[in-house]
Amino acid sequence: MQPINVYWCSEAASKFPQLAISIGTINGVVVERENAKIKELKGALYAEVRAQHNVEGLKENSVVRAYRDFYWRLGIDPTKIRPSGEALLRRVLHGGELPTISTAVDAYNLASMKTIIPISGFDRDTLHPPFNVRFAENGEPFTGIGMEKPMALTRNMLVLADSRKVLCIYPHRDADQTKITL
Template identity: 45%
Template structure:
């Protein structure tokens, strides 16, 4: 399953790159002792690598912040996902524990500096399409008590029935990863200015972590 782009998205953002990977036969659990041990190591490495006051000027994070400003999102309020994870670590806040698959790809995002998304593949209907939202479209994001009505113009990813993400920072509740997920679609969320080599590195890291802690095989 390949993500398609509308002509309007391609015209406005010709350098936008998004990678994906489909992993079959994953086993999602609530927690894993091995993953919890790995978390502690990753957190310590993150604390040594970054300084909180300088985080916004890390080149990768700066590129995502610039893109957020361009599409009308204030990155000081809605932070790019990878930066938000690093910031939580540096502030001494616990990282969210959702399930082994979500936690695994969150740590891939933490290490690669690239936002990642994951969807229950069997909840997606048809080929996903990135496009601009229409005014009044509704989106039910993870953790939202009621659907949000979009203003129009937001970058969204939709399947043939519904919106599955507001790109590149919020995923749909209807396609979220659960303990029943056995096929996952990973999305490596690029923005203009981030080279494909960096995105490929994030993809390899995400596949490594997901298969290490949840098993499964990548469909080439």
């Protein structure tokens, strides 16, 4: 399998010079609805993050602060649309649990919750590299996971795209057509 190259448009690279993404490929994964190991891991990580964090103090966390500052620079209010890592952590800190989607998705959601760093996962068979980090075109269509119909993107939205489509609105919404399924 060929490596996936990522290119940055000059506007995104100059506006966010410290921003970086990491791409990895995991092969041979057996995706199940759920299993005992993931259930056990969820319980352990819920207890861990509840012991380490509280909702009131999250805004002072350096990772949360960095992503919120980044959102403000994008023109997004991070108290209304939260970075995915923070949103997952908040759900658990409020006494909830993460949804059970599949073992693969649950695993990277747990990693995102623990690190408070947004993580996306894509079905490799739906991708058309190379990837580009760029700003959306005004009106560019995007259907996120769980959305009934496409939304029109705006120019201030930073996206990760392949050669055919937007893969995610960075860093909070993944595309429905590239999601990992059973």
